[in-house]
Amino acid sequence: MSLKSLDPRITREELPDVPDNTPLKDIHHWNTFEVFHQSKTGGHHIHVGSLHAPNAEMALILAKEQYARRYNCVNLWVVKTSDILASKKEDEEIFETTPEKLYREASGYKVMEKINKFKNERKKG
Amino acid sequence: MYGGGYIFEESKNGHKEEIDPVKLERFESKIAAGEKIEPADWMPFEYRRQLIRMIEQHAHSEIIGALPEGTWITRAPGFRRKLALMAKVQDEVGHAQLLYSAAETLGKPREVMINDLISGKSKYSNVFNYPAVTWADTAIIAWLIDAGAIINQVANSKGSYGPYCRALERICIEESFHLKYGHDNVVFLATGTPVQRKMVQEALNRWWPPIMHFFGPSDKISVHTETLMKWKVKMASNDDMRQKFLDMYVPKIWELGLTIPDPKLKKNDETGKWEYTEPDWEEFKRVINGDGPCNKERLAVRRRAEEKGEWVRRALMKDKEKYTVPLS
Ligand SMILES: [Fe+2]
Numbered sequence: 001m002s003l004k005s006l007d008p009r010i011t012r013e014e015l016p017d018v019p020d021n022t023p024l025k026d027i028h029h030w031n032t033f034e035v036f037h038q039s040k041t042g043g044h045h046i047h048v049g050s051l052h053a054p055n056a057e058m059a060l061i062l063a064k065e066q067y068a069r070r071y072n073c074v075n076l077w078v079v080k081t082s083d084i085l086a087s088k089k090e091d092e093e094i095f096e097t098t099p100e101k102l103y104r105e106a107s108g109y110k111v112m113e114k115i116n117k118f119k120n121e122r123k124k125g
Numbered sequence: 126m127y128g129g130g131y132i133f134e135e136s137k138n139g140h141k142e143e144i145d146p147v148k149l150e151r152f153e154s155k156i157a158a159g160e161k162i163e164p165a166d167w168m169p170f171e172y173r174r175q176l177i178r179m180i181e182q183h184a185h186s187e188i189i190g191a192l193p194e195g196t197w198i199t200r201a202p203g204f205r206r207k208l209a210l211m212a213k214v215q216d217e218v219g220h221a222q223l224l225y226s227a228a229e230t231l232g233k234p235r236e237v238m239i240n241d242l243i244s245g246k247s248k249y250s251n252v253f254n255y256p257a258v259t260w261a262d263t264a265i266i267a268w269l270i271d272a273g274a275i276i277n278q279v280a281n282s283k284g285s286y287g288p289y290c291r292a293l294e295r296i297c298i299e300e301s302f303h304l305k306y307g308h309d310n311v312v313f314l315a316t317g318t319p320v321q322r323k324m325v326q327e328a329l330n331r332w333w334p335p336i337m338h339f340f341g342p343s344d345k346i347s348v349h350t351e352t353l354m355k356w357k358v359k360m361a362s363n364d365d366m367r368q369k370f371l372d373m374y375v376p377k378i379w380e381l382g383l384t385i386p387d388p389k390l391k392k393n394d395e396t397g398k399w400e401y402t403e404p405d406w407e408e409f410k411r412v413i414n415g416d417g418p419c420n421k422e423r424l425a426v427r428r429r430a431e432e433k434g435e436w437v438r439r440a441l442m443k444d445k446e447k448y449t450v451p452l453s
């Protein structure tokens with residue numbers, strides 16, 4: 001006996017009427033890609049998520065469907081996940097002193113006080 | 126879309142996890158400070174296990190949830206509604222993809238999850254084991270089931286696991302279209318001819334019990350739930366979410382002159398809480414364990430789709446390529 005559905009298309013599929021708990025025979029994994037999205041010209045490409053695809057061309061097609069169905073998008077990148085080298089979590093401390101490097105920043109240089117002091121002294125002198 | 130009906134498992138007796146107290150303390154203080162946990166961060170085994178389970182169930186609910194509405198695409202009344210319904214169904218399948226990706230970052234490959242769904246090992250939201258009998262059922266689903274899903278998803282998007290939160294943020298934006306679309310359809314029928322009004326009322330009557338089931342039974346207060354709340358895996362109690370839903374949507378249903386098939390339903394002015402007939406949790410259990418009107422059909426349809434697509438996946442497979450866990 002096959003399954004009777006409210007949807008005639010499903011009834012026509014003649015699906016078995018008993019639950020089938022057998023696992024899938026083969027489990028195929030396509031590779032994963034990371035997707036980057038540029039929402040307007042001039043902006044950065046931003047990572048928006050990942051997907052499965054058999055190759056980069058297909059990944060791009062699927063990325064358009066998955067991440068650019070609505071709202072603005074002018075460009076997409078896909079990168080094979082395995083091609084990304086990320087810094088290690090255990091190495092987080094390599095960034096620790098970064099906020100302290102004031103000598104790299106404009107705000108680390110304050111000269112007005114010295115100039116004003118110098119000017120005042122010259123006036124007096 | 127998924128409710129609070131998540132089936133969280135009690136810890137397995139056999140599994141005693143050796144937890145490094147320093148790492149645990151760092152992990153918990155991060156969460157307490159509102160920071161997110163990312164895939165490469167240290168996390169307790171139990172956190173990973175419960176998250177995989179929850180995100181996976183959520184993903185299955187999206188993909189199975191597309192089926193009751195999907196059957197109405199060919200019969201949608203009018204071209205605009207057909208386009209809109211196709212867009213909604215595509216969104217739901219897209220939500221499943223986003224969620225599978227988030228769960229994959231925790232170490233369970235997507236195809237293994239799909240296998241567990243098809244072979245009946247994993248659960249999905251109970252509501253999708255009920256049929257969409259008429260077009261009006263699709264309107265009620267898109268409005269009220271999606272409304273419930275939004276309440277749940279907005280709460281979860283403030284959880285602690287980064288990839289899940291990011292997926293939910295994308296999802297919530299699309300859900301707001303589903304909600305508006307569903308409301309529009311219900312309003313159209315409710316303000317239409319007597320036949321249309323009758324149709325939408327009957328659909329509401331059919332869907333009210335599953336809607337009340339949607340957020341799941343009252344949570345048992347246990348150390349287990351407390352830990353899940355502390356780790357921001359579970360974000361709100363099932364009853365709180367149900368109250369929130371009633372607060373937001375009962376007035377909107379009533380203003381259309383529709384009735385809700387529960388004579389006890391009313392807001393208690395003193396407590397500010399809704400009172401209602403206790404949902405039939407025996408039925409909930411029976412249906413979630415396989416004995417609902419559509420369980421067989423949903424899984425059989427999903428299995429057939431998987432089997433029919435198998436040759437395509439195989440033809441495009443590159444044997445030498447190894448699967449990589451997505452980054453985030
Ligand atoms: Fe959804």
Ligand SMILES: [Fe+2]
Binds near residue numbers: 217300
């Ligand atoms: Fe939705």
